[in-house]
Amino acid sequence: MPAAKTCPICGKPSVEAFKPFCSKRCADVDLNRWLSGTYVIPAKEDEPAAHENTPVSGDDDEF
Incomplete structure (x- = not known):
C-alpha cells in the first residue's frame, strides 16, 4: 500500500x-502565494520577453 500523501503547506494527510x-x-x-508572487517560475536569461517580439503598429509610419 503506498504511503499517504501529505499536504504541501502544513504536512497533514491530504483530503480527497x-x-x-x-x-x-x-x-x-x-x-x-501564487497570486502574491511568492512562487515564481524562473525564466532563462536568453529568452526574450513576450512584449519584445510583438510588432508595433504603424505609429512610426506617420513621420
Missing part, C-alpha cells in the same frame, strides 16, 4: 476533496 491539500485553508494559502 482538496487534493493535494488537507483543507480549503491550505489550498487558499497556496493560491495566495
Whole structure:
C-alpha cells in the first residue's frame, strides 16, 4: 500500500476533496502565494520577453 500523501503547506494527510491539500485553508494559502508572487517560475536569461517580439503598429509610419 503506498504511503499517504501529505499536504504541501502544513504536512497533514491530504483530503480527497482538496487534493493535494488537507483543507480549503491550505489550498487558499497556496493560491495566495501564487497570486502574491511568492512562487515564481524562473525564466532563462536568453529568452526574450513576450512584449519584445510583438510588432508595433504603424505609429512610426506617420513621420
